[in-house]
Amino acid sequence: MGALDHIRVLDLTRVLAGPWCAQTLADFGADVIKIERPGAGDDTRQWGPPYFTTADGVATREAAYYLAANRNKRSVTVDIGTPEGQRIVRELAAQSDVVLENYKVGQLQKYGLDYASLKAINPALIYCSITGFGQDGPYAARAGYDFIVQGLGGFMSITGEHDSYAGGGPQKAGVAIADLMTGMYATTAVLAALAHRDRTGEGQYIDMALLDVQVAMLANVGANFLTSGTAPKRWGNAHANIVPYQSFEASDGWIIVAVGNDGQFRKFVEIGERAELADDERFATNPARVQNRDTLVPILADMVRTRGKHRWIALLEAAGVPCGPINDLAEVFDNEQVVARGMKVEVDHPLGGAVRLVRNPIRMSATPPEATSAPPLLGQHTEHVLKTLLGYDDGAIGRLRENSVL
Known part of the structure; x- marks a missing residue:
């Protein structure tokens, strides 16, 4: 029994920040339905190599990048640019607790899939938008990319070797930290909104921005600047106040x-x-x-x-x-403490063999997160979801496929 197995999440996100949030909720047992473009799917499916290789050595087109952020979900292909596709998404939203999306500001409004439109169908809905710069402000219309946000948000000004040393200069993190931390903050916000709804029955809108998160996660360094007025320098792997x-x-x-x-x-x-x-x-x-x-x-x-x-x-x-x-990374996954904590898990993949994933790091005594299913194939659950949740029959699904809606 998962902590969130009574919650359904309609996931309209792709790439990393939104999928990371959705995967975390799925790890806790939420039924996450991932909406993807027919024939293409999440952009990260093609972000390889490396790709998953089956037990008999066949290389697939399931990129490791996609596998990292999409376990425990169900994949449904829907073209939201069509009226029929928009209707399907609205029908699913009516039966969902949470909607996650990371489209450009205002883009879903033209499809009738924005918060106001879906709230009219489901007043208790929690709707979380993830963008680069938020829903307002002079940068709202800009596309948000983690690398750019790391620079714009000040992180790179404090990361990298000191300017006076060889190789000195600003450096980004080795992983997309603005995306990942936005995904985690979004998860926290969704859980808080669910707790509020449990008490009041009221849904709400959540506006998450990569830039906001990047500025917030400067933590003590940001506080140091606000207190002193002095911008900190880069020290690489050294410390400004302690030697060595x-x-x-x-x-x-x-x-x-x-x-x-x-x-x-x-x-x-x-x-x-x-x-x-x-x-x-x-x-x-x-x-x-x-x-x-x-x-x-x-x-x-x-x-x-x-x-x-x-x-x-x-x-x-x-x-x-x-x-x-x-x-x-070879040493990391061979490390005796990492092994003892079970940070590497294997889940059966629908194409055959097992896919190796990193375990959710949260440990809980009663409702621990689990890796129960591999990241889904594109559209793997389309027919099952349409039949069991929306009552579509084979004829209706066939017509939708003929019209390239699915």
Whole structure:
């Protein structure tokens, strides 16, 4: 029994932010019906390679990008540009608790699928719109892309190596964090709206914007600026106020050393056979190390290169010096803690074999999220949904297919 198995979600989103929200709700048991374009589907279905390969070695056209954000859903193909397709979506909305969409501002209004139109059919509906810049303001009509939002929202101004170092300059995150965090904030908003509806019976409209989320998730860095008026700089993998608190290259890979006090610094350099550094007045205290980081860090870098990363980690952990490796993804999924926590799951795929996915990280004692079904094939559930929810017969479905509505 899932926490949300009494909830139906009509998912009109594609790519990442909206599908990520919908997948999270589906993991909790919600019946998520994903509406896709006939013949094409979600853009990310084609965003490969890599693609899923069946048990007998046949490469499919199911891209890993699509697989990452669409498990536990049902796929229904509908051309919402046709009157018949719009009618189907309205009929499904009448039987849904939540609608998710990420079309451009005002685009669904011409199809009669905007909030006002669907609220008239289902007053208790929770309708969540996800856009790049929100429903109002001078940027509302712009298309929103995660990369652009990372730059516009200030994230890239604090991410990347310091300008004075080789390779310095702004850097985006390795994953689409504005999309992913918007998906998570949207999930929270939907759950809050459902809780409100449980008490009042009232649905509501949710306006989510990637730029808003990117600004909000600056967290303490944003608060630092609002408090001081000083824009922060990029420090790469180093720390503005603590030294050494950064990555170092060992003889066979990279490690992170996060020295938090002078005692830990002494242990670090003693292990590195450079104990004299802890007694040097330039480095004996953290304020001194910050002031003299340009002198100290190259010395430490040479010291760390004398051993392999696993040896360094074993020695530093034994001494109580905070540290860790910088793993590639092969090392991540082989990591004993990741394995113990079951972060990799396998789900049977309709084309044969099992698809490997990353587990929802939430642990709950009574209603844990689960990966129960693979990301659906395009239109896999069209006939079943139309028959069981809307009462369409084979003849009606056949006519819709003949007219390219499905």
